[in-house]
Amino acid sequence: MKAEKLSSRFETMRNKVSSALLLLAGVCAMPMQAETVTRTFEFGPGTLNHHSNMRTLSVPARTKVFVSGEVTLGPLSLNVLTTMAVPVTIDVHAPNGTTSGTAGADGPLIGSMNVMAVPLAAPNTEVPFAFVAMFESDFGCPSTWRVRVRTSDNTASKARVSGTIILTFFEPGVVNLDMSGDPLTLEGGSRVTRKLAGRALIGSDDALIERTDGQFRIKADWDTSWDPLVTSTLNAYHPLRVKLLRPDGTVADEEKGFPQHTPADKLPSGAVRLHFVYTLTAADALMVGDWKLEIINSNEAKDIFGATKPIKIHNFDIEKFLSFSSTFTPECN
Secondary structure: OHHHHHHHHHHHHHHHHHHHHHHHHHHOOOOOOEEEEEEEEEEOOOOOOOOEEEEEEOOOOOOEEEEEEEEEEEEEOOOOOOOOOEEEEEEEEOOOOOOEOOEOOOOOEEEEEEEEEOOOOOOOOEEEEEOOOOEOOOOOOOOOEEEEEEEOOOOOOOEEEEEEEEEEEEOOOOEEEEEOOOOEEEOOOEEEEEEEEEEOOOOEEHHHHOOOOEEEEEEOEEEEOOEOOEHHHOOOOOOEEEEEEOOOOOEEEEEEEEOOOOOHHHOOOOOOEOEEEEEOOHHHHOOOOOOEEEEEEOOEEEOOOOOEEEOOEEEEEOEEOOOEEOEEEEOOO
16 A cells, blocks of 8 residues: 555656656757656666666757656565665766766766665565656767666665666757858858857857767858959859868868759759758767858859959858758757
8 A cells, every 4th residue: 555655646746747847848949859768777686786787878968857767675685574675876977978878987976866675565566766856968979877776875785676767858959050250251262160059049059069969951041242344243153162160170071052042943963052961970979169160162253354253252141031040950879
């Protein structure tokens, strides 16, 4: 009866917390969807683990994580009374950029809870637990979350302790990208570098695209500046080369293409509107610093006197309201 009451209370608490999380997700700037994974654990007599067991979770940075579960005690070893209780502690460690799976030292301890694993009515009775706080970290995959269940005094357990860890999480949705100094004007024969950031509710935030696996999707639009001495600039569409630069300055990806609004019949054979996708590697995700775009304008043409003149580009931007956006999608690759 006591176990049933505990289980009922736990379900009520978990439902309330889930409702609160869903409400939060609804008002968050980035759309999120709840996902749940369940991990099992065990330690003590008859298992391979002395006094603790750890489970991991790989999710993007700024994922909101709720931890709950249940602990089971038993069967007790023969030399212990059946009323023996085992104090158990559940520790939650956030990723820190160096942890990967079970390798490396634990990240910062951001949550800890004590429960008493006891055989309430009989051995194998489940004792529920749930953290009321919702956890979040600026680091994400490939760095992992860790949840460790252990004896509270870190000594050998006199009875087998097992159970489940339930991880309910909300991954951040697609982030629209913002480019510093937009819209941009480029003289012919010039190249310009601009920083990328995620677009927040107010302004932009570098952290939205840092310290996590994910995927960049880059699009752009621009106009050719009319030069009365260069007839080929009238109602014309000229290409640019755009490079995505890692925080260390190396080129992650690049493409030469035409503006998004270029009509199909104005595209030269084999040419494309500028649009490329880059998926971050594990090494990329661990870099610290700014992701950038380098835009190169090498366009030139003959003027009416036969002289070669550079062609100016203006209104370069990586987004256009109600038309297109460049994006970053946090995801574990």
